[in-house]
Amino acid sequence: MVAYDRVETDVLVMGMGGAGLRAALEIVSRNLKVVLVSKSLLGKAHTVMAEGGIAAAVANVDSKDSWQVHFSDTVAEGVYIGDYRMAEILAKEAPERVYELERYGALFDRTPDGKIMQRAFGGHTYRRLCHVGDKTGLEMIRTLEDRVLHTGNAKLLDETVITKLLACNGSVCGAVGFSLRTGKFIVFECKAIIVATGGLGRIYKVSSNSHETTGDGIAMAFEAGAELRDMEMVQFHPTGMVYPPGVRGLLVTEGVRGEGGLLFNTKGERFMLRYSPEKKELDARDVVARAIYHEIQNGNGTEHGGVYLDITKKGAAFIRKKLPGMYEQFKEFAGVDITKEKMEVAPTVHYFMGGIRVEPETARTNVNGLFAVGEAAAGLHGANRLGGNSLADILVFGRRAGISAATYAATSVAPKLDYREAEAEISRINSFIDEAGRGSTNPYEIIDELRDTMSSKVGIIRNGKDLNSALQTITVLKERAKSVTVKGGVRFNQGLLGCIEMEKMLLVAECVVRSAIYRKESRGAHTRSDFPNKLKEWKLNIICARNGSKIDLSTVPVPEMPEELNALVKPEVYA
Amino acid sequence: MKAENKKEEGAKTGRTRKFKVYREDPTDGKGGEYQEFDVQVEEGMVVLDAITYISQRVDPTLAVRWNCKAARCGSCSAEINGVPRLMCKTRVDTIDGTITVGPMRAFPLVKDLVTDVSSNYEIEKLMPEFKPKEGISSPWRMNEMDVGRSQEFRKCIECFLCQDVCHVVRDHHAAYIGPRHVVKAASLDMHPLDTLDRSEWLTADGGLGYCNVTKCCQDVCPEHIKITDNAIIPEKERSADSLYDPIISLFRRFSKGKADRKQ
Numbered sequence A: 001m002v003a004y005d006r007v008e009t010d011v012l013v014m015g016m017g018g019a020g021l022r023a024a025l026e027i028v029s030r031n032l033k034v035v036l037v038s039k040s041l042l043g044k045a046h047t048v049m050a051e052g053g054i055a056a057a058v059a060n061v062d063s064k065d066s067w068q069v070h071f072s073d074t075v076a077e078g079v080y081i082g083d084y085r086m087a088e089i090l091a092k093e094a095p096e097r098v099y100e101l102e103r104y105g106a107l108f109d110r111t112p113d114g115k116i117m118q119r120a121f122g123g124h125t126y127r128r129l130c131h132v133g134d135k136t137g138l139e140m141i142r143t144l145e146d147r148v149l150h151t152g153n154a155k156l157l158d159e160t161v162i163t164k165l166l167a168c169n170g171s172v173c174g175a176v177g178f179s180l181r182t183g184k185f186i187v188f189e190c191k192a193i194i195v196a197t198g199g200l201g202r203i204y205k206v207s208s209n210s211h212e213t214t215g216d217g218i219a220m221a222f223e224a225g226a227e228l229r230d231m232e233m234v235q236f237h238p239t240g241m242v243y244p245p246g247v248r249g250l251l252v253t254e255g256v257r258g259e260g261g262l263l264f265n266t267k268g269e270r271f272m273l274r275y276s277p278e279k280k281e282l283d284a285r286d287v288v289a290r291a292i293y294h295e296i297q298n299g300n301g302t303e304h305g306g307v308y309l310d311i312t313k314k315g316a317a318f319i320r321k322k323l324p325g326m327y328e329q330f331k332e333f334a335g336v337d338i339t340k341e342k343m344e345v346a347p348t349v350h351y352f353m354g355g356i357r358v359e360p361e362t363a364r365t366n367v368n369g370l371f372a373v374g375e376a377a378a379g380l381h382g383a384n385r386l387g388g389n390s391l392a393d394i395l396v397f398g399r400r401a402g403i404s405a406a407t408y409a410a411t412s413v414a415p416k417l418d419y420r421e422a423e424a425e426i427s428r429i430n431s432f433i434d435e436a437g438r439g440s441t442n443p444y445e446i447i448d449e450l451r452d453t454m455s456s457k458v459g460i461i462r463n464g465k466d467l468n469s470a471l472q473t474i475t476v477l478k479e480r481a482k483s484v485t486v487k488g489g490v491r492f493n494q495g496l497l498g499c500i501e502m503e504k505m506l507l508v509a510e511c512v513v514r515s516a517i518y519r520k521e522s523r524g525a526h527t528r529s530d531f532p533n534k535l536k537e538w539k540l541n542i543i544c545a546r547n548g549s550k551i552d553l554s555t556v557p558v559p560e561m562p563e564e565l566n567a568l569v570k571p572e573v574y575a
Numbered sequence B: 001m002k003a004e005n006k007k008e009e010g011a012k013t014g015r016t017r018k019f020k021v022y023r024e025d026p027t028d029g030k031g032g033e034y035q036e037f038d039v040q041v042e043e044g045m046v047v048l049d050a051i052t053y054i055s056q057r058v059d060p061t062l063a064v065r066w067n068c069k070a071a072r073c074g075s076c077s078a079e080i081n082g083v084p085r086l087m088c089k090t091r092v093d094t095i096d097g098t099i100t101v102g103p104m105r106a107f108p109l110v111k112d113l114v115t116d117v118s119s120n121y122e123i124e125k126l127m128p129e130f131k132p133k134e135g136i137s138s139p140w141r142m143n144e145m146d147v148g149r150s151q152e153f154r155k156c157i158e159c160f161l162c163q164d165v166c167h168v169v170r171d172h173h174a175a176y177i178g179p180r181h182v183v184k185a186a187s188l189d190m191h192p193l194d195t196l197d198r199s200e201w202l203t204a205d206g207g208l209g210y211c212n213v214t215k216c217c218q219d220v221c222p223e224h225i226k227i228t229d230n231a232i233i234p235e236k237e238r239s240a241d242s243l244y245d246p247i248i249s250l251f252r253r254f255s256k257g258k259a260d261r262k263q
């Protein structure tokens, strides 16, 4: 007999990041029951870390900006394999979502004439990022958190880990998880599920992401039959901290360059003038990240393996007003005063463009009743995400996913959940716990090895040999993972959480590596030294689908844009 | 800490430090005690690094709450050598001798270093929500200076360390909602387009009168919010004004403007 609580609802929202919270508001307002779950505490989700801003063509600073230019930037910087319909929706709806957030109570920085202030960011033609200093994500989370708390009708189960989605006859009907706080297992019964579980940055050793971003939702959706796409597309942010070691990877916001920070190598050369004479420091992330990578590889890096980022000329008052978080971060962690000294920076894993394949307008996956949104979903960003487009994404598509899931749940009959399947999953989780601890494998040994492999072999510049070796390592790790056990109980057991995250990480990492091997060209964030050129025949999306215990890879062509949209975008060029 | 890291960074401190970590599972009724661990340290290491090393490598049953490891989410609050601090923002090399890590004392214990902070969300639910002026033309316009005043309070990461340090919250739990929530009220009250005045609510329902302005909360805030000076004292003054001056109080209640606010 396995003991568990039952929770019944119309819609289960997995994730309390911006995407999950925004989606939940739509469900509540349609008088349906919604339960939200999150591994972290309410208000602490990864979104809270977002700094630079929300991209929306409100044209407060540069009056020439428009949805058309935002659309065109998004498609072009995504290197033409993003979904144009998602880009169009994003560009058109982001302004209204920003104003709506303001009406909910968010307080943005202002222009001299009192409108929402916007800052420059890499790859955006105009100054477009609506921001709150360098704490935009915090303001977004807090505003949405408040709103959700005050609706009173959303059930919030934070510090609850979902381990498996349940499907009946091709439709989702529930999920299994457990509460970290009580240690109790929970079986959720529902009509629709929204996966808003964020990305997978923590499958890498050096990453700017919160430690909860282990690809769980992507892995669980895949196992439930959902297709994944663009899994090879991992964004490296050009500037992460490099020193001290404990904070290696921590983000140095693009806002620093947006506000005038310049990059130098150890020879004192402003090297971006060489790599990108026109856009310089503010070129797209993949371009700047590769430039820094090359400088370090060529021996022009610091002893800690970084280059310099310098904003001192802007003066202390300006820096402390516009970049308070960065000022604090360097002072506290590195003992560096950025108003007087240069920062040391190097690329860090930052964002995941790939994820669950969705229908652009509705966030539906190919599994009935299963929706995906935010960093867990794919399509909008193609081969490279523009800074600020993710916060816009989670508002715009968060709302749409909420509406779609609510509409679906309101019109569908509750499917019958097979409790034996749920109980089997609970037994499986319980079997990780071995009181005697018979000298078993520690999940963190496997996780650390996976992270090292991903960082050293599936990084900014890839090649077939390294990728294949990474795949071999993953195969070995998967085998070793079978002997993983931990001692103790279910409540706040870091080891048990490690076992679950390890499984999800291995699965999504394998999809990343297999897709990276498959794409034999260089495009956006995916650069291969053995296939250095972008190739026309690769203007395709790679799809991962589950076939028993195997991962099947295939390609689909990028949909053609209608003439009026095509005319907005500068044509793609091939060398 | 980890062999690979050390090799890579060349930070060969090779030193170990002693950590005393509080262990208690209230469900087993056995009470609590500090357990000692020796952890190898490397340059720039923070207390959270040592704690996660223990929970990932030595004893997975050590309960700890954390997420961003960047001092941005406010999860990893604890008492380090008795002082409420974020574990991820406290460098090991700033502390001499044994490092003692315990849970926040103002909240019920869940297990080891994890406390139940859910009462804070219950208070948040009761806080009168943002209520903008009606009929203002969109998009809204606000002055940068006015916005800045509220933004100070919006830096709050809800670490609840100020709640933990406040002797009133510790001793008279239910009577006073605590500094975090006064900061929240101030962030709403100072919104240039908000129409409510929460100072009376803070006094009548929130027990603000119990606060005797010791400023301990302000000293521990990792975001350096001037909790007492800029949130608590102005809210106290406003509520005093309106309570003792019925005409102002009436005027406040019916006027939508905030120009008369002391700021």
Ligand SMILES: Cc1cc2nc3c(=O)[nH]c(=O)nc-3n(C[C@H](O)[C@H](O)[C@H](O)COP(=O)(O)OP(=O)(O)OC[C@H]3O[C@@H](n4cnc5c(N)ncnc54)[C@H](O)[C@@H]3O)c2cc1C
Pocket: A014, A015, A016, A017, A018, A019, A020, A037, A038, A039, A040, A045, A046, A047, A048, A049, A050, A051, A052, A053, A054, A055, A136, A137, A160, A161, A162, A163, A196, A197, A198, A199, A208, A209, A210, A212, A213, A216, A217, A251, A350, A351, A373, A374, A375, A376, A387, A388, A389, A390, A391, A392, A394
């Ligand atoms: C340092 C930093 C700065 C950034 N700055 C910007 C910026 O300026 N502009 C911008 O547009 N983007 C920025 N981004 C990216 C952006 O913050 C994220 O892409 C975005 O917040 C993702 O939101 P989300 O709602 O999809 O997921 P998340 O915020 O990652 O939330 C995921 C949620 O799912 C939950 N979850 C995960 N797995 C499980 C499970 N198994 N069971 C239960 N719950 C689970 C988590 O606990 C969490 O609540 C930044 C990212 C970083 C790291």
Ligand code: SF4
Pocket: B165, B166, B167, B168, B169, B178, B179, B210, B211, B212, B213, B214, B215, B216, B217, B218, B228, B232
């Ligand atoms: S100033 Fe008031 S709120 Fe702050 S610690 Fe002292 S009594 Fe508590």
Ligand code: SF4
Pocket: B155, B156, B157, B158, B159, B160, B161, B162, B163, B179, B180, B183, B220, B221, B222, B223, B224, B225, B227
């Ligand atoms: S006001 Fe400061 S100490 Fe209090 S919860 Fe907010 S950030 Fe933490």
Ligand code: FES
Pocket: B066, B067, B068, B069, B070, B071, B072, B073, B074, B075, B076, B077, B086, B087, B088, B089
């Ligand atoms: S882990 Fe987020 S504040 Fe310490």
